């Protein structure tokens with residue numbers, strides 16, 4: 308591979324063109340392993356950012372893509388429909404909470420968030436009392452496009468860089484009560500007062516249920532989410548749940564909302580939707596919201612991406628969801644969680660470690676100071692694992708098929724890596 312060309316011409320996520328970090332050349336992937344060009348096998352701790360829940364090069368998913376490819380890889384969705392999209396949406400309506408009945412397919416997670424926010428704005432416009440503010444939580448992450456970024460943590464996404472262009476929304480303190488902690492009612496107080504003070508301007512609350520991902524890997528108490536739903540009902544505000552990272556079993560429930568037994572008015576899905584094969588996302592809503600939006604001045608929802616409902620992506624998403632339904636994913640995720648509960652706590656003994664936490668197939672080690680990504684990643688690769696830390700967070704969310712021995716190898720590499728670089 309022409310690594311020099313890559314370094315000189317290709318932008319990678321959140322990486323400097325002046326001082327690029329090392330990029331490792333991957334030639335193929337199989338099961339829970341990524342293979343470097345020189346043949347090195349790495350146990351994948353990231354599922355390619357939450358997406359590859361079934362691992363790589365899966366025969367069932369490969370077959371779904373191949374079968375669809377020979378029929379039609381793409382066709383416009385305006386005025387046309389097709390079996391892969393119908394089968395996928397049927398499955399999504401079936402799997403998600405009962406009230407969510409209308410599915411909007413789109414290109415990526417960030418776009419599904421844009422779609423959700425636009426639905427909420429159009430809803431209030433149609434109702435005849437336009438509202439233009441969103442209430443969200445500090446340390447949240449909802450994507451990198453502008454509207455999604457405007458509800459992402461202001462410090463992490465450096466809102467000041469885009470001041471004057473970026474809409475300004477309302478941020479409540481993020482929950483302090485951890486998932487397994489005892490609930491403290493005070494945890495919801497800042498959220499409650501921000502909602503009460505601005506209710507008549509707020510179109511919707513948007514948040515990540517239970518797990519705040521890229522904004523800090525915080526795992527919070529289900530009662531917080533339950534209170535949010537109650538308060539949204541009390542103040543007549545829509546609730547958008549962004550399950551782009553948490554959806555499809557990652558937290559031990561099919562959807563993280565289930566931990567609190569709540570149903571949002573609008574739900575965003577992405578990442579693992581296609582089993583990590585290609586980009587696709589979905590925004591689901593209730594009949595009430597959809598029909599209100601379409602009963603308004605515009606007469607329809609004002610969005611329609613070129614590759615909406617792409618048949619290849621729909622086919623592989625449908626196959627991935629069937630595969631999930633047919634495998635005992637609850638047992639696999641519960642086994643991963645039980646392993647984390649055993650092997651993560653000893654890491655607290657390291658001086659550099661501030662805390663460890665876990666839920667479902669997510670394990671997190673937070674350090675006191677930022678880790679040197681270049682150095683620790685070299686260590687990880689030498690130890691045969693793929694883990695990509697950011698800031699003070701070294702975390703893993705492996706494919707569900709990872710074995711206990713492989714999971715231990717990931718956590719041992721984190722321990723030895725922290726010892727050698729911190």
Ligand SMILES: *Cc1c(COP(=O)(O)O)cnc(C)c1O
Pocket residue numbers: 415416417418420448449450451515520521549550551552577578
């Ligand atoms: C990754 C992510 C997004 C953005 O999805 P993209 O596909 O990267 O645009 C939005 N919300 C959450 C919670 C995410 O984890």
